[in-house]
Amino acid sequence: MSGRPSDTTLKSAAPDVRPVVLPTADDALVISGGTLVELHPPRMGKADVLIAGGSIVQVGGDMPGGIPHVDASGCFVTPAFTNAHTHLYMSLSCGMPPPPSQPRTLADVLQSVWWALDKALDDDLVHTAALVGAANAAKAGAAVVIDHHSSPRAIEGSLDRVEAALDEVGIRGVLCYETSDRDGRGRRDGGLRENRRFLDKVRAGRSRHRALVGAHAPMTLNDDTLDALRDLATSHEVGIHIHVAEDLTDHLDAERIRNTSLSERLRRLGLARKGTVVAHGVQLDPESAAEITDAGGWVATTTRSNMAHAVGVGSLASPRVALGTDGVDGDMLGEARAHFYRHTEARDGLARDTLARIVAGQRMSAELFGEQLAEELGAPSSRIVRGARADLLVVEYEPMTPMTPSNLIDHVVRGWRHARVRDNLVGGKHVVRDGVLVHVDERELTQRARAAAGRLWERMHGYY
Ligand SMILES: [Zn+2]
Structure with a gap:
């Protein structure tokens, strides 16, 4: 054999x-x-x-x-496996009703689907969604998830709820809160506070998980927020976990609204640092990507999500590109399969890197957890x-x-x-x-998840 x-x-x-x-x-x-x-x-x-x-x-x-x-x-x-970029909070979205009007662009999808969903999350839904996501990840073979969390109406303590879910299932996480200016100043400050609080907790040794500074994407971050995120990452000596150039919007926002370039904004953010995780990077220029990976950062490529949002194929080639599921599910082998076929179709030579990119995720978690092993x-x-x-x-x-x-x-x-x-x-x-979660009663979790999903979908109507 x-x-x-x-x-x-x-x-x-x-x-x-x-x-x-x-x-x-x-x-x-x-x-x-x-x-x-x-x-x-x-x-x-x-x-x-x-x-x-x-x-x-x-x-x-x-x-x-x-x-x-x-x-x-x-x-x-x-x-x-390590899932290099995901959103456990999306775990109750499978089968949810479509938005009232058909989204046409990535910005439409964000506004009409994901930002309606994250606003509808309360404390209990944050925990239940994370539990479902962690359970699915564990059963699909993940030991570590690099999670990017958003719940703008339940920010404070949200990372503790995600952490509790991971602990219940038994896998490890690298957590952050998705700071953004899209929901106003108060929630931006709340996002920064939640990141700082959890970073302090990890630094004090009160968590077995790790933390990064979380941010949504340059297009929803004002300049002074870039500065605040950079200072937080510097003071805690950690990387920044952020979506960048999923499509052209981050570039257009920088050029048309802020009179600068995306690469300048990324420098202002101080993104090129050890431990940074850039999700997508579909439209990220190779020079900016190299600055980030050369500094010890990583890129998480998310083939199925990119297909679902029709944003194209990420073509960055680097040993520091790893696979992430972006909240589609917890299935890293499914992600690998899609990566292989999508890049074969694109004829960009990256299909053959599929296994190397699973391994890149494993190396990434080893680095983020500071596992020092012999050379x-x-x-x-x-x-x-x-x-x-x-x-x-x-x-x-x-x-x-x-x-x-x-x-x-x-x-x-x-x-x-x-x-x-x-x-x-x-x-x-x-x-x-034997295919069954050891620490969580799956039947009970299923019942709880279905009830929670129904409640979440109901609440979302208020935010379309
Ligand atoms: Zn994402």
């Missing part, structure tokens, strides 16, 4: 059978019998994995006895090696054709359509076991 042993097999690429001290942690676990798969560079090999204290302690070789096993026979074991590990969180974080999936998939490192992309894009995330272990602990 795993092809011939070669220099691309995991065991030969990363021999890691040094004798280890028997882990004393009571959370030690062996994942046994599975075929390990690293997506990029593609590597495969059969080996058992010993986990303890949230990390991988041994790959291959004889496993110490007396430790519980997770039987992964006939399955693949692969690092869990030789290369891309932490995307490798199954001693010392890497034990965010691992057990994937049920019976390939009907030979599967090797050289044809892995085809199996992931086409074959894994029929795969199932059986287990999702975050920090070595099950959050999904």
